[in-house]
Amino acid sequence: MSLPDAIVVGAGIVGAACARELSHSGLRVTVCESGVVGGGATAAGMGHLAVMDDSEAQFALTSYSQSLWRNLAAELPNDAEYLPCGSLWIAADEEEMAEVHRKDRYYKQRGIPVEVLDAKQLAEAEPNLRPGMAGGLIMHADGVCYPPCAAKFLLERSGAQLLQGRRVVAVDDGGVLFADGTELAAGTVVMATGAAITDLFPQLAVAPRKGHLLITDRYPGFVKHQIIELGYLKSAHSIASDSVAFNVQPRRTGQLLIGSSRQYGVTDGAVESAMLSRMLSRAVQYMPGLQHLSSIRAWTGFRAATPDKLPLIGRAPRLCNVLLATGHEGLGISTSLATARLIGDELLGRVSAIPREPYHPARAFC
Amino acid sequence: MLILIDGKPFDGPEDTTVAVALLMAGQTMFRRSISGEPRAPLCGMGICFECRVTIDGCAHVRSCQIPVREGMEIRTG
Amino acid sequence: MIVIVGAGPAGMAAARRARECGAEVTVVDDNPAPGGQIWRGEGRWLADGVRFVPSARVVSGDTAAKTLLLETERGAGELPYDRLILATGSRELFLPFPGWTLPGIFGVGGLQALAKSGLAVRRKRILVAGSGPLLLAGASYFRSKGAEVVLIAEQADAFSVARFGAQLLRHPAKVLRAAQLQVSLLGVPTKHGCWVEAAEGTDRVECIHLRQGSRAFTEPVDYAAIAWGLVPNTELATLLGCDSLAGAGGVDVSTVEGEIAGLIAAGREDLARELYPRRDKAIRFAKAIDETFALRPDLRHLPKPETIVCRCEDVTLERLQFCNSFRAAKLHTRCGMGPCQARICGAATRFLFGWQDDSIRPPALPARIGTLIGS
Numbered sequence A: 001m002s003l004p005d006a007i008v009v010g011a012g013i014v015g016a017a018c019a020r021e022l023s024h025s026g027l028r029v030t031v032c033e034s035g036v037v038g039g040g041a042t043a044a045g046m047g048h049l050a051v052m053d054d055s056e057a058q059f060a061l062t063s064y065s066q067s068l069w070r071n072l073a074a075e076l077p078n079d080a081e082y083l084p085c086g087s088l089w090i091a092a093d094e095e096e097m098a099e100v101h102r103k104d105r106y107y108k109q110r111g112i113p114v115e116v117l118d119a120k121q122l123a124e125a126e127p128n129l130r131p132g133m134a135g136g137l138i139m140h141a142d143g144v145c146y147p148p149c150a151a152k153f154l155l156e157r158s159g160a161q162l163l164q165g166r167r168v169v170a171v172d173d174g175g176v177l178f179a180d181g182t183e184l185a186a187g188t189v190v191m192a193t194g195a196a197i198t199d200l201f202p203q204l205a206v207a208p209r210k211g212h213l214l215i216t217d218r219y220p221g222f223v224k225h226q227i228i229e230l231g232y233l234k235s236a237h238s239i240a241s242d243s244v245a246f247n248v249q250p251r252r253t254g255q256l257l258i259g260s261s262r263q264y265g266v267t268d269g270a271v272e273s274a275m276l277s278r279m280l281s282r283a284v285q286y287m288p289g290l291q292h293l294s295s296i297r298a299w300t301g302f303r304a305a306t307p308d309k310l311p312l313i314g315r316a317p318r319l320c321n322v323l324l325a326t327g328h329e330g331l332g333i334s335t336s337l338a339t340a341r342l343i344g345d346e347l348l349g350r351v352s353a354i355p356r357e358p359y360h361p362a363r364a365f366c
Numbered sequence B: 001m002l003i004l005i006d007g008k009p010f011d012g013p014e015d016t017t018v019a020v021a022l023l024m025a026g027q028t029m030f031r032r033s034i035s036g037e038p039r040a041p042l043c044g045m046g047i048c049f050e051c052r053v054t055i056d057g058c059a060h061v062r063s064c065q066i067p068v069r070e071g072m073e074i075r076t077g
Numbered sequence C: 001m002i003v004i005v006g007a008g009p010a011g012m013a014a015a016r017r018a019r020e021c022g023a024e025v026t027v028v029d030d031n032p033a034p035g036g037q038i039w040r041g042e043g044r045w046l047a048d049g050v051r052f053v054p055s056a057r058v059v060s061g062d063t064a065a066k067t068l069l070l071e072t073e074r075g076a077g078e079l080p081y082d083r084l085i086l087a088t089g090s091r092e093l094f095l096p097f098p099g100w101t102l103p104g105i106f107g108v109g110g111l112q113a114l115a116k117s118g119l120a121v122r123r124k125r126i127l128v129a130g131s132g133p134l135l136l137a138g139a140s141y142f143r144s145k146g147a148e149v150v151l152i153a154e155q156a157d158a159f160s161v162a163r164f165g166a167q168l169l170r171h172p173a174k175v176l177r178a179a180q181l182q183v184s185l186l187g188v189p190t191k192h193g194c195w196v197e198a199a200e201g202t203d204r205v206e207c208i209h210l211r212q213g214s215r216a217f218t219e220p221v222d223y224a225a226i227a228w229g230l231v232p233n234t235e236l237a238t239l240l241g242c243d244s245l246a247g248a249g250g251v252d253v254s255t256v257e258g259e260i261a262g263l264i265a266a267g268r269e270d271l272a273r274e275l276y277p278r279r280d281k282a283i284r285f286a287k288a289i290d291e292t293f294a295l296r297p298d299l300r301h302l303p304k305p306e307t308i309v310c311r312c313e314d315v316t317l318e319r320l321q322f323c324n325s326f327r328a329a330k331l332h333t334r335c336g337m338g339p340c341q342a343r344i345c346g347a348a349t350r351f352l353f354g355w356q357d358d359s360i361r362p363p364a365l366p367a368r369i370g371t372l373i374g375s
Helices: A013-024 A040-044 A056-075 A094-109 A119-125 A147-158 A194-200 A231-237 A273-286 A288-292 A329-348 B018-024 C009-020 C108-116 C134-144 C158-170 C172-184 C235-239 C251-265 C269-274 C276-292 C297-301 C326-333 C345-353 C369-373
Strands: A006-009 A029-033 A087-091 A114-118 A135-139 A161-164 A168-172 A175-178 A183-185 A188-191 A207-218 A226-229 A243-250 A255-264 A294-305 A312-315 A322-326 B002-005 B008-011 B052-055 B058-062 B073-075 C002-005 C025-028 C051-053 C057-062 C067-071 C076-080 C083-086 C090-092 C125-130 C148-154 C190-192 C194-200 C207-212 C215-220 C223-227 C230-232 C308-310
Touching: A006 A013, A006 A175, A013 A029, A013 A147, A013 A188, A013 A322, A013 A329, A029 A147, A040 A147, A040 A194, A040 A294, A040 A329, A056 A329, A087 A094, A087 A119, A094 A114, A094 A135, A114 A119, A119 A135, A147 C326, A168 A194, A194 A207, A194 A294, A194 A322, A207 A273, A207 B058, A207 C369, A226 A273, A243 A273, A255 A273, A255 A294, A273 A288, A273 C369, A288 C369, A294 A329, A294 C369, A312 A329, A322 A329, B002 B018, B018 B052, B018 C108, C002 C009, C002 C251, C009 C025, C009 C251, C057 C235, C057 C369, C067 C369, C083 C251, C090 C108, C108 C125, C108 C134, C108 C223, C125 C134, C125 C194, C125 C207, C125 C215, C134 C148, C134 C172, C134 C223, C148 C194, C148 C207, C158 C172, C158 C276, C194 C223, C251 C269, C251 C276, C269 C276, C297 C345, C308 C345, C326 C345
Parallel strands: A006 A029, A006 A188, A029 A161, A087 A226, A188 A322, B002 B073, C002 C025, C002 C083, C025 C051, C125 C148, C125 C223, C148 C190
Antiparallel strands: A087 A135, A114 A135, A168 A175, A175 A183, A207 A255, A207 A294, A226 A243, A243 A255, A312 A322, B002 B008, B052 B058, B052 B073, C057 C067, C067 C076, C090 C230, C194 C207, C207 C215
8 A cells, every 4th residue: 555645634525626626636645534434423414505795805715615616516416305495584573684684795896696585575585484584695606515414525525545443532743643553644634523623732722513404305395595694693702602593595405404503612413402492492483384294313423612703724833744634613514615725725835716824724823 | 063174074983093093084194294295193102103184274283192182183294 | 201202102101101200201103092012002090190292203313402303293392301211112124025105005014003093903814924923912912903814924934933942931921921812823824945936916915925945935915914024113313412312112111211311311320220130131121032033135136126115205126236335325216315314214225235324314203394483
């Protein structure tokens, strides 16, 4: 077995995307995954392919990545369940409607296809929303996918060697050390391990942010767009308290994926009935019909969160050959392709389509 | 006991489950699987979910667990 | 308050013993009457003074707050407990084979349950196949209701079954029962070392293809009752954090384990200990059943690449062959992610591939979202 040029640690969506990017750039890649390909937060999350405007840097990364997803869409296999359903941000009152208009201006200035809906148009677009909503913003280019199969596809396309069931316990400029005591040397190591990055880099300001989700039986047509309440942004912003925000996604199967919740400082992955109840109550407030639907399963996952809500993409400080690709919070699926491209750019000295500085890991080392 | 099966009235047995009433009416298909296969009850005890039908507008109801009632509207497929 | 989930033999025995000790007892069951599967429709009663909550399924529980979340046809609610006994019984093991999804193919207990609820089987040609003592009990029942049982096909070989029959001599009550069964089945062909290879039909099952040794043959049928043993319903127990589970062992084991649980819950471990010898004997008998009716490896080759293994999500065998664990199968093919929550395909893939289903998440059974919101 010839030595790899690069080791990617983690075969979630970010690791798989990095493996494909580096492979296509001519490197021999080996991917190490302690669990299942496309497991971890990749399997737990919502598969939203979204553009967000929390900051210029977040907008740049999400919109760049979305264009890469669009280019890939035709190649995605059926089981990746790509669905260009659009996102619908909904406003409950005039204050949130002002935010809708702000977003509308922001995105239009940057060439993102969006459309404001008034109360009547919103009710027509999504009849199962409760009456009395103020309106919303449709982001036409947003979509959803089924991340575990998207990750599997990216990994297969990479042609990378997969070392499954191998857990990395140490990493340095020479390569990685596995839990079984064996080592693997390579010129470059890319860390795409999600929130577990702090096992190997305890000084990194990345924290697990627990989220709950629930999936229903098949109700095709009940929801047509990915729907998010504008209060979602307040939830994503909060850094201290547990929060829930209404988020529902139609799957191509006709099932509905309902979220979302955020908790800090919880490391136990058990489903908490109080949190689930709170999240579902919020959902039913927006879509009363949900309460009658049959739910098949609830689960949790841990997002990798950073204090400034931007991921860590680039060389790890004080190391030359180790790059980090983590800290994506709720945007891992959305920004995986752009993350991979930036990693490839930095490794190979290419100019990136967007500035790389805002995501540089140096800022997150204590 | 009179019930409606896919819009057609059926005078069936009382004191039984919807699943049995449907079978007695000669219904072979209760639901279509994802790939379009006709499906009908398998386990008879509410575990397999193959007997799901829509009852009075409510989808995905396990018919083997529901007592049949006068005037019920049942939709299969 | 002692809450018992399940009104089958184990739950009924637990309720009776706990009540005898003076405890307050509530029994919850998803059926409208007590008896579970094996005593369905027999008009059995719970002990005097036991509160019965029928047609309710347990969706989840909070072991810290000591409550269960129940869902009924129209509503939901919480049931508090001081001590909790889970007597959730078992379900049948279904194995995939070509045509197994055709309407008209039921489990053995499955068809029996439907017949006990009123499904007419008079003059229907019924094939009973698979494995285990349930085949004879089921066949006998169908015959008593006027069905034409065309064949009982037991995959265990004749020698193993005969040896088990000899062991029965140690249990006089069982000898009588066995004799009664044999009498009730006089004239019904029984083949051992015989199993279903495929089912055929357009909209419903029309015939079953079987094999016995080198001989393949076909039986036209109206219904087929096919099951390959029992799988304990341990999902709720696992969800609530139990790690040592009693398993499935038939009525004798269920009854004595139920009695022991009821006595312990009522604070009478001394009386429970007296039952241990009876339990040991029942467990030995249950083990003998398991050994006699152990599934032959040939059955792993029944499904073809295009045979559906996960019925909820229509995942075929050929797609599963690329997966190396149940978790991988779930994530990459959606096998086990449907409403039955892997109750059917989980047991099947365990037999086919040796996979373990490592995770249980709430709800224990699909539940309305309104139920999960609670009060």
